Amino acid sequence: MIKKICLSICAFLVIISPLSAFSFDFLQPEKQVESQEDQITIHNWNPLKGDRIVFDTNNNIGYLIHENNKRLEFPIITGQRRHLYYLGLSYNGATPKQKWVAKELKIQGDKYTYGKEGTFIRLFANGKATHYGIHTHAAEEIMFAREDRYQSMGCPIVKKEILDIIEKTFELNEGELNVWTI
Numbered sequence: 001m002i003k004k005i006c007l008s009i010c011a012f013l014v015i016i017s018p019l020s021a022f023s024f025d026f027l028q029p030e031k032q033v034e035s036q037e038d039q040i041t042i043h044n045w046n047p048l049k050g051d052r053i054v055f056d057t058n059n060n061i062g063y064l065i066h067e068n069n070k071r072l073e074f075p076i077i078t079g080q081r082r083h084l085y086y087l088g089l090s091y092n093g094a095t096p097k098q099k100w101v102a103k104e105l106k107i108q109g110d111k112y113t114y115g116k117e118g119t120f121i122r123l124f125a126n127g128k129a130t131h132y133g134i135h136t137h138a139a140e141e142i143m144f145a146r147e148d149r150y151q152s153m154g155c156p157i158v159k160k161e162i163l164d165i166i167e168k169t170f171e172l173n174e175g176e177l178n179v180w181t182i
Contacts, residue, residue: 042161045072047169052178053102053134055156057095060149062158064165072165077137077149077157078181086153089131093154095181100125102134102170102177112138119163121170123179132156134179136163156181 050067055076062076080093104122108114115136122133137143137157144159151157158166170177 040070040072042072042074042165045165047165047172049172051169051173053166053169053180055095055179055181057097057181062156062162064162064169074158074162075144075149077143077151079150079152079154081150084153087131091154093152094150095152095154095156096125096132097181098125100130100132100179100181102179103175104129105167105170105175106133108135115140115160115163119167121163121166121177134158134163134166136160 045064047064048066052065054063054065055078056062057078060076060078062074064072064074079095082093084091084093086093100123102121103124106120106122108118108120111118113135114120115138120133120135123130125132132155134156136159137152140157140159143149143151143157166177
């Protein structure tokens with residue numbers, strides 16, 4: 001009886017969730033890749049129009065996903081799970097879980113926080129620009145080598161080779177890329 005109630009509540013939450021239009025089947029461990037050709041690596045991934053990104057902030061894993069649900073999985077760094085004071089702001093550092101649209105690519109002057117090239121892909125929520133964006137970091141090797149990958153000030157941080165792919169995907173999608181943080 002309790003199991004049925006829990007399942008009903010979960011089903012209701014999925015229906016009302018802003019992410020409900022998106023299929024998360026690929027996140028279920030029992031849904032294994034069927035064949036060798038479905039296993040996509042960074043070396044054989046080709047960005048396509050219609051691709052989207054999902055950042056699993058609980059496990060610090062990112063996914064670039066084609067419309068046919070084939071995906072490229074990669075490690076990410078997300079926000080520190082504590083209260084932060086940064087750039088004059090006071091906030092919870094955990095990366096918010098929501099639907100975003102990446103709409104702006106900027107080159108930041110801070111080549112430490114935003115990596116050697118300073119590439120920053122700004123995330124918009126509810127049509128408005130936010131302080132969040134996808135970027136790399138100059139200390140990428142050290143940060144990704146740590147077991148605890150809750151290290152950013154809230155932004156999803158990716159490795160340089162992944163950011164290059166995301167940038168190409170952003171361009172292919174004419175400067176608008178759907179992003180979910182779950």
